[in-house]
Amino acid sequence: MPRRGGRGYGAQGGCRRRIGRFLEPCLLLLLHAGESHGYELLENLDRFGFSKNPADSSTIYRILRSLEERGFVTSMWAEGDSGPARRVYTLTERGNFYLETWVMDLEETDRILHSFFHEYHKHMEVHHANDGETDKGKE
């Protein structure tokens, strides 16, 4: 029954949870704990609980490059004792500040989210209180 044809808003179906660029602060936090490379960071991301919708490696590598272009991390090639060479990223001081602004930003997101839940539950209470009396006219 969905029969979603076009290519506008919502065309890809589902109601996918997504905080835009949420991977970015996660990577910054991991790098705050110490330098690392893309592949390793990718594996450590599951610490943040998005088991469904696991991150795509291409996204990770692109975010790391973007962080470097903006001066939030630096990178160097490093030969490991096994496997191919790795590009090892290190958080800069600017990157550290950037992480701080991300945290404040996410706290704001959290507040907004809770104002939604508040509105939702407030409304649902009223809605349920009216059940059995004014049930007509809805649904």
Next chain:
Amino acid sequence: MPRRGGRGYGAQGGCRRRIGRFLEPCLLLLLHAGESHGYELLENLDRFGFSKNPADSSTIYRILRSLEERGFVTSMWAEGDSGPARRVYTLTERGNFYLETWVMDLEETDRILHSFFHEYHKHMEVHHANDGETDKGKE
């Protein structure tokens, strides 16, 4: 100093807070309270606390159209007693279910967000506990 040139990930600057399609559940909730039209919904959105980054009207109208294409709302033209005609939207039963799934989805988002804060504060505690001793090698 930012000097962000290209057009890759993060090229637009800032660390914009954004929950993808967060407007959608807000509109659904407003419509759950009763039928309404785009312009009115736009004005009622500030109830959800995103005073900065207020919603763009084009986005609202596009979301409403998309909701209709997916069968979550229906619309009718209505002549008001003043001003131009309005397209009045009504939540369907399917839209009601969709709102429920959105709420569960946002609760998951909330959990992920808090697992980030948890990691952050846990890490920062250790980091600060080491201050003055192992302060070298970082920054």
Next chain:
DNA sequence: ATCATCTAGGTGCAAGATGCACTTAGATGA
């Protein structure tokens, strides 16, 4: 030796989401 597999880091492309500027058009009052 050569083949599959794991590690590591990418690129290309299409689709989706979004902000900004702009348009249309009825109603209202100066």
Next chain:
DNA sequence: TCATCTAAGTGCATCTTGCACCTAGATGAT
């Protein structure tokens, strides 16, 4: 008649993302 408010859009450029695919060193099995 002209500006303004209400209402609903469209067009375009840009950003973001998922998927498929590619390169290439290292390692172990046959």
